[in-house]
Amino acid sequence: MTAPLIEMRGITKVFPGVVANDGVNLTVRAGEIHALLGENGAGKSTLMSILTGLYRPDGGEIYIDGQRVNFRSPRDAIAAGIGMVHQHFRLVAPFTVTENVALGLKGGFRLNLNRLAEEIAALSKEYGLQVDPQARIWQLSVGEQQRVEIIKLLYRHARVLILDEPTAVLTPQEARDLYRTLKKMAARGCAVIFITHKLQEVMDAADTITILRGGKTIATVKKSETNEKELARMMVGREILWQIDKLAARKGDKILEIKNLKAFNDKGLPALKGVNLTVHAGEILGIAGVAGNGQRELAEVIAGLRPFHEGTVIIAGEELDRCDPCRAINVGVSYIPEDRLGMGLVPNMGAVDNLLLKEYRHPRWGRTLLDRRAARRWAKELVERFQVKTAGLDAPVKLMSGGNLQRLLLAREISSRPRLLVAVYPARGLDIGATETIHRLLLEQRAAGTAVLLISEDLEELFRLADRIAVIYEGEIMGLMAVEEADVEEIGLMMAGAKRMEVGA
Known part of the structure; x- marks a missing residue:
């Protein structure tokens, strides 16, 4: 067992009315990929903001290689x-890869961009981060842009790499490429911390997992000693129903x-x-x-x-x-x-x-004035039916959590009994x-x-809920298939524009 590269002991951070971190402990070792897991509001982002110098803790200590540190800024x-x-x-976006890497480096006008481009090319080859140093950011795919961000940190000799929801914008193939890169970095002695809510991602990529709930450390476990069901229970504090009752579709008339x-x-x-x-x-x-x-x-x-300027809806x-x-x-239509x-x-x-x-x-x-009493009764019924937690019916909704905001939005859109529900x-x-x-x-x-x-x-959400899946790439439908006939690899290729299939109705 190697000595810890990062130790965060008893970290506490309080915002007005909220204890974001309550005596949190986190230990990360060189050469490991460490997942930070937890619900919204569990304190993950606050903890990483403290580790990167964006926030200063109200209590606790941070150690790097056994030496206590006190970060006053991200610098x-x-x-x-x-x-x-x-x-x-x-x-x-208008700058090249090389120019983006150069930003913030010492040297000013004396920087040799040609030599920097050569060093970037060598670094990208070493870690399998294929990217053209002369390409402009706007010309790159989202996956390639993420590689540029990683190269920026590697060029600055970062030993601890933190990634926030790293696969949220990647195709399945790009996600696998990222996992390979992270494992190479860990093998070379870096410590990798990634924040995620995807349990499958944790089981695919992590060595060690720390679970936060309610601003506190619930557990730190080895991947080999746990499973998705156990991780979910620790995150939420209760058992999660993994199987959704999805009856066979009873397709009716064309609605859309x-x-x-x-x-x-x-942008036109x-x-x-x-x-x-x-x-x-x-x-x-x-x-x-x-x-x-x-x-x-x-x-x-x-x-x-x-x-729209052409076509029929x-x-x-x-x-x-x-x-x-x-x-x-x-x-x-509900939206x-x-x-x-x-x-x-x-x-x-x-x-x-x-x-x-x-x-x-x-x-x-009412036909002239709004009947506020009737409206409040109706709103109260919807809030209770959809289990929306709110400080009060008249409290600004901006004070609500993301999950409760979404429940409120669904309550409004579903209560109108739509023919078509568009959910983005x-x-x-x-x-x-x-x-x-x-x-x-x-x-329902x-x-x-x-x-x-x-x-x-x-894709996991789509496979769980959808009856058919269509793939869109640069404004075109690349393929459409029944979910039982769909293949993740094939969908990934279509998401990247590398494959197209005949599309029927």
């Missing part, structure tokens, strides 16, 4: 060999029919390039793909929030010929956007007003318990005869 942590790859990359759909993104560039899709009542059609390949634009067109037999969210609502707090809900409004956003025109609330990354960033609830609600809608379009980056 101190970097100097100690600690680096972090954030979920949202810190790269300058899209033909040759073309639309632009916010083509985002959808002739998309054809059909979703039936009583089925879930999953859309697989790396984020940024037209998923958002597709959902917004269907919800009436984005214009038919919902329950009615054609949507213009950008009109009220018309989409009236024909039975769960990816940005639950920015687009789905109004942060400073309470639960009652957020639930009324689609219902306020209904005659039951509905479980993104949620813990296991909240994800379990969201999945159950989506399957399917059983009730609703057509569900489920857009997700999580």
